[in-house]
Amino acid sequence: MRAALKHLVIHCTATPQGREVTSEQIRAWHTGPVSQGGRGWNQVGYTDMIHLDGTIERLVENNEDEWVDNWEITNGASGYNSISRHIVYVGGCAADGKTPKDTRTQEQSKALVSYVRDFHKRFPNVKITGHNQLSAKACPSFDVQKWLKSIGINQ
Numbered sequence: 001m002r003a004a005l006k007h008l009v010i011h012c013t014a015t016p017q018g019r020e021v022t023s024e025q026i027r028a029w030h031t032g033p034v035s036q037g038g039r040g041w042n043q044v045g046y047t048d049m050i051h052l053d054g055t056i057e058r059l060v061e062n063n064e065d066e067w068v069d070n071w072e073i074t075n076g077a078s079g080y081n082s083i084s085r086h087i088v089y090v091g092g093c094a095a096d097g098k099t100p101k102d103t104r105t106q107e108q109s110k111a112l113v114s115y116v117r118d119f120h121k122r123f124p125n126v127k128i129t130g131h132n133q134l135s136a137k138a139c140p141s142f143d144v145q146k147w148l149k150s151i152g153i154n155q
Contacts, residue, residue, distance in 0.1 A: 002067045007084035008119055008128045009077050010112075011046060012092025012140040017103035020052050021090045023059055043077040044097035046088040048115070054107030056115060066123055075119065077134045087115060092141040113151050120153050127155060 013021050030045050032038020049057045055075065062072040068082055076086030089112060091103035116128060130144035131137055148155065 001096055002069045003082045005068050005083065005085065005123060005126055007067050007077075007080055007134075008116070008123075008126055009080065009084050009134065010084045010116075010128070010140045010144050011076060011086055011088040011131045012099045012103075013049075013088055013090050013093050014100075015090065016093050016095050017091055017101060017107075018052070018095075019091075021049075023057055026059065026088075027130055031139060039075075040073045041072055045074055046086040047074055048085075048087045049147065050087065050089040050108050050111045050115070052105050052108065054105070054111040066126075067081075069151060077131055080134055085119075087112075092139060100141040102140075102142040115125055116145070116148070116153065117151065128153065 015021055026049065027044055028038060030039050030041045031043065034040045044059050047060050047062060049059055051057065060072060060074050062085065068084065074086050075079050075081055077084060089104055089108050093099060094101040120128065128144065128148060131139040133144065
């Protein structure tokens with residue numbers, strides 16, 4: 001079964017500014033047993049991750065089409081996963097690890113602009129949203145709609 005792609009959801013890892021996160025850590029946080037501090041999910045929450053240096057790492061393969069196949073579903077936003085792709089940048093919290101803060105490095109910002117513009121060009125009818133627009137969270141710690149307008153994307 002597959003569903004039409006309707007959302008690209010932008011996330012942050014909710015980790016302190018400047019602290020790198022690996023894909024292995026993300027997988028452990030999301031798919032590890034609840035008894036060991038994980039969430040017990042069957043899949044990570046994001047399709048792609050933007051590291052501090054702007055490198056984009058694919059976490060879950062997809063066939064880059066306008067459909068979300070069962071094997072492509074990630075667990076980024078409850079109720080939206082079967083119709084969404086999810087991208088996350090490393091960071092999103094102040095040094096205290098609790099206070100939401102836009103911590104994108106210049107490299108991350110450039111990578112996210114490129115990623116989102118390319119995505120929007122390929123899928124102009126897909127709504128680009130912040131996680132905070134879909135649930136009561138601070139993630140991704142910036143106003144996605146305002147940012148989209150600043151990079152020339154009007155939805």
